[in-house]
Structure formats: structure tokens, C-alpha cells
Amino acid sequence: MVRRRRLVAAGAGAAALVLGERLLGGGWGGASQALARAVPTAGEPPSFPRTAVERVPAAGGPVVPGRPFDHVAVAPADGAGEGRMRFLGPDGPGPWHEVRPGGHGSDAGEEGGALLRAPSGATGYEVELEGQEAVETTAIDTRTGRRRRMSGEADGLVETGGVQGALPLPYVTRAGWGADEDLRRGSDGTERWAPEFHPVQVVTVHHAAMPVARDPRETVRAIYWLHTGENGWGDVGYHLLIDPDGTVYEGRATGGPLPVFQGAPLPGSARCVTGAHAVGHNSGNIGVCLLGDFTSAMPTRQARDALVRVVRTLCALSGVDPAARVDYTNPVTGASRKVHAVAMHRDWGGTACPGDDFAARFWEVRERLASPVG
Numbered sequence: 001m002v003r004r005r006r007l008v009a010a011g012a013g014a015a016a017l018v019l020g021e022r023l024l025g026g027g028w029g030g031a032s033q034a035l036a037r038a039v040p041t042a043g044e045p046p047s048f049p050r051t052a053v054e055r056v057p058a059a060g061g062p063v064v065p066g067r068p069f070d071h072v073a074v075a076p077a078d079g080a081g082e083g084r085m086r087f088l089g090p091d092g093p094g095p096w097h098e099v100r101p102g103g104h105g106s107d108a109g110e111e112g113g114a115l116l117r118a119p120s121g122a123t124g125y126e127v128e129l130e131g132q133e134a135v136e137t138t139a140i141d142t143r144t145g146r147r148r149r150m151s152g153e154a155d156g157l158v159e160t161g162g163v164q165g166a167l168p169l170p171y172v173t174r175a176g177w178g179a180d181e182d183l184r185r186g187s188d189g190t191e192r193w194a195p196e197f198h199p200v201q202v203v204t205v206h207h208a209a210m211p212v213a214r215d216p217r218e219t220v221r222a223i224y225w226l227h228t229g230e231n232g233w234g235d236v237g238y239h240l241l242i243d244p245d246g247t248v249y250e251g252r253a254t255g256g257p258l259p260v261f262q263g264a265p266l267p268g269s270a271r272c273v274t275g276a277h278a279v280g281h282n283s284g285n286i287g288v289c290l291l292g293d294f295t296s297a298m299p300t301r302q303a304r305d306a307l308v309r310v311v312r313t314l315c316a317l318s319g320v321d322p323a324a325r326v327d328y329t330n331p332v333t334g335a336s337r338k339v340h341a342v343a344m345h346r347d348w349g350g351t352a353c354p355g356d357d358f359a360a361r362f363w364e365v366r367e368r369l370a371s372p373v374g
Helices: 216-230 301-318 356-360 362-370
Strands: 017-023 033-040 047-049 052-058 071-074 083-089 097-099 114-117 124-129 135-141 147-149 155-159 169-172 197-199 202-207 240-242 248-250 271-273 285-290 325-329 336-340 342-344
Touching (some): 071 124, 071 216, 135 216, 202 301, 216 248, 285 301, 336 342
Parallel strands (some): 169 248, 202 285
Antiparallel strands (some): 017 033, 033 155, 047 147, 052 135, 071 114, 240 248, 325 336
16 A cells, blocks of 8 residues: 655645635635645655556457456447456366446547456456457556656645635545556657546546455556556546545546646636546546445445545535536537436446445435535
8 A cells, every 4th residue: 555644734845836825705615715735745756567468359268368467458349238257267267257348438439448357366367248259358467567666756635725625635646556657648749638627517436346456556557557558548537546445546637736626626616627437428527436346345434434535525626516416518518417416427327337235325425425524
């Protein structure tokens, strides 16, 4: 796990970047004065293995990659439905696991593939996908590649000043989980998916639909590769991710020092970077993903507590009432839907995310968000 440090703005000196300060009016999330800033820590930048991949077609038989792997991506295909995968090891094949592609994607309708974590000791895998005889797969190695030193601090803190209902939010930066920023750029060095920003309307909660690696940063890097390298979106589609210990990870790059937002988020006028987590409904929609599979289990208490803290703060900073139902309209495509201001991914259609067990008790999250404390 990432070593946490106590971050104190008053002692950060020149390292503290003040993003905005302004008198605010009343209303939900209002305050007499609000100060939002990102406070990086001092210290030696971390280093991580460079992610390595091997693309292998699976044609109804065992696949044995020629290099170590810890995750497997299953590429999307037109007309392909859900499927299953099992991993091979020294003791033979393991149990079958569901493969559930779809539901994530850009506002242009480009849906992404599925990702599964390989158990320790896996030597190969088999995959079957409805409607496809040959399935494109990618074995992903986030552990054994040549190490590279990251540029930037590993930990950050979003300070929220006097915004009512907002809580200080510590997070692991992109450098802190090992994001290879070269993946986001073309051969000429330009970003493949330049940030676009729109007023915040809703927050949507997801699950990763697979077990978490012992070091959750490996799973975050695998998701990053799936979204960036396989799906071709140019970056991770989520804004923030939360692991079972409640640690928060920065997702989609904003081009600035603050996660999620364009500059200082002022209630009523906050703008978020566009992600790719709810196909066709991304602009103005903040995506938060809990790492794990909650089809038949609940997130840990630490993860649920962190989710409430994160969503409470996002809503307060953007002026979104977490207890409301809203008429969401995509400002780019015009697609619209009436949803809870704090939505589940399944509320947008075409998916069981964030898992049946968690969805059945999601009212608990909304109930805590509606309370002044929680």
C-alpha cells in the first residue's frame, strides 16, 4: 500500500498551489468563503514497473502467454455478448468466471472491453465469448517490467476550505500509482484525448467487477492500460478509484494540479473533465469506481466510508444535491435521462454495475449522504 503522510496546508509553503478563493452565496454546499487547493507532498518520487503486454488471439483453446501476466483484457467485438474465462495453473484449470464487456464507453458510443485479474501462479487461460469464435485477448504484466521513476509526488490532498459539507480529501496521485503518461500521447507528443470540461450534473458509482490485486496500484494500472491501450480512449475513464482499504486514486487527467475539476470548483459553476465510464452520458458526469466485484459481496466498510466521503465532497464542491433526482442532459450529444444525482452505473442502462449485492443496498449510501454527518 502507498505510505500515507499527514498533509498540512499551512506548512506546505511554496508547494501548496492555491487554485481559487471567492465569496460564495447561500444554497446547498454554500459558505461565506471557500478555498480549494491541491497540496502535494515533498519527498522522493516513486518508481514502478513499466506495464508490458502480449496480445494473443484465443480460439476456443488454452492460451499460454510467453511472459508473466497478472491481468487479462478481453477486446470488444461487434455482436459479441457476455462470456466466461478460466485460468490455468500447475494444478490444471480453475473455475469459470463471467466476462462482462460493455456499459463503459465514450460519448461517441465506443464501448470498451472487459478485464480480469489472474490468480497467483496462473500460467495461461481459456476464454469463450458469445458470438465470437476467435477472441482477441491481451495478457497484461504490471509487476515485472523495467522500473521507471515517476515525475511528481505520490500523494496529494484536496483542501476544501469553508465549503459546507466538503471534507479534506487525501488521494494517491497518478504518479503515486504509476501512470505511464506516454500512453496518453501520440508519436508527436500531443495528447490523444485532450481534456474537455462541462458543468457537473451528476456523480455515478461503479465497481471494477473483478478481484483486487494485493497491491491495488497494479489493478489501477491494469485498468489504465485497458482503457487507454486496448479501448483507445486515451486515458482511464474514471475520475477517481477507491480500493478496499478506502484509499482514493486519481483517475482521468485534468491537465491541472487538481483531480476531477477544471480549476477551483465553485458550487453552482464547477466543471469536471469528461471521462468514459457511462457510454453516451459522460459529459458533466463524475465517475467513481470501487475496486472489487460486488455481484455477490459488499464493498468493505472502509471502501463504503471512503465512497461517502468522496461523493459528499464532490457534491458539496460542485453544488449538486446528493438527495435530488435530476434531468441529466449531455451538453455534447443531447442525450438525456432522469436519474438520481448520485447514480449507479446501471441507472444509465446496459449493465449490472456496481454489482447486484451492492446495488440492493445502495440506498444506504444515499441515506448517509442525505445526513449532515455520516
